[in-house]
Amino acid sequence: MRSRKLNFVSITFVVVLLCQSVHSQLQIGFYRNSCSLVELIVKDVVRDSFIRDHGVAAGLVKLHFSDCFVRGCDASVLIDSTPSNKAEKDSPANNHSLRGFAVIDNVKAKLEDICKGVVSCADIVAFAARDSVEITGGLGYDVPSGRRDGKISLASDTFTNLPTPSFNVDQLTQIFAKKGFTQEEMVTLSGAHTIGRSHCTSFSNRLYNFNGTKGQDPSLDFIYASWLKRLCPQGNTNPNLVVPMDPSSPGSTDTGYYVNVLANRGLFTSDQTLMTNTVTANQVNQSKRNPLLWRSKFAAAIVKMGQLDVLTGNVGEIRSNCRVINS
Template structure:
């Protein structure tokens, strides 16, 4: 009888350990022994990228967001299309929009040189997003690690899950809620638009056809964003934060108070709705915004990660092994 009990507990222990391995939680110290210099490697590569082009901080942050909202933070957004595989890069919200893939390639190459086959592309993207924010004057946060990389992607999910620039406030709240993020998280994360630029095609309707916009601001933006009848200018860029597009501050929220939100979805955050008071708070208190943004980034980074034996550690972030 005793031997049966011992065997039972031995089997149970194996099952328990396997379950823990396959459902492992993310941890900031995940690579402390296997790749101890990881964060410094990512930081140095991002510093070089941003010194060449400050906009890249915003681009990598957006890349992380567009990854996490499609089946979780699994680096699926980095996969290239092949003859037999359709990825997410050409989903409608991503076409001619997401960028920075070559920066992630460089970071991955540097990491592989130090710790071959150890660190996932998903974790590299999560760390790079934080470093970009920090290097542009924004807050830091502790990044939980241990994600693995997806072996597949979903263009259809990208088309349905990613908020369009025409989204209403209720739509934004619903799309974020579907990812486990509340309205406060949504508004704080929207503050990522305090850095970076947007294409004319994403804000043309707002500046030409809508009334909830400062008329002088609309006139300014029309100078480089021709009307729809022109058939030109789709890729012309404008700063999301008119005064400090390369500085992570609370200028975005200050712009919203005076109706200078570049896209319809931006100005929806301050349009007589439920987020008006929060926008006012963030516009006056950078620390409150920075704290909420950092907390929301951690929450977003925890969306459905692959861990344990799920997925893989890609050698090249653009293709499965």
């Protein structure tokens, strides 16, 4: 028992060190003097939202990912489209799949009341993602802050920056490498698919017409495929039809994702493809066997992701409304 406790302390210490080794322009406690209650307010709003709808936690984690992988962590994913511009959130890559915008709006409104024009939307997204990981059983971590908000949001930017459910392991490795992540970090971050849900339209090709064969993906477990077919009938194009990403524990940040992949129950091609490469397959096995180690690596990887191409100093702006660029 003492050994397990020491291991937990050691892993937590490693995460703290990784969290502190961040881009020098971002700081843990950035708002200590200017808006000291910011992280408490974010946590309260996320918790209240989670109580009403458990699915919001996965939505906020994905929102952070979708933001950071396109133009960096600048809250560009929150900007609404206008008649003259189609924004990131309305791209086919994001449309119908992003959630949590109302949570961010709620946080921003509360913060504008007590410290107007101080806290960026980009930092709110990063804080909310951390709180979502923690509230679903993941490891808590410090969030370096000081990001500023971007002024550009283009749907076209998502096409080459976001991975798709049909990606194979080489494509996943390449797109993560472009963002500065190792293959191991890619496998670690893929574990985010342990929470949340997916639209049937994102994987139905694996059930009914895989690679034009009019059959199902042979790498998909037969019993699991039968269950998915009941939930996602052939020919149904309802964009609101969804299934849990990890049926055994859809609301827990745990290693159930890796258990599923090992059992040929990865929901997307981009999940099951991890078993087609010896190195990534070994990493899947390792993550399954060491849940606490995976949690610490996952926390460190999200901290690293939160530093992608951040705007700081006088670059960008602090939006008063996260959906609209300041006039």
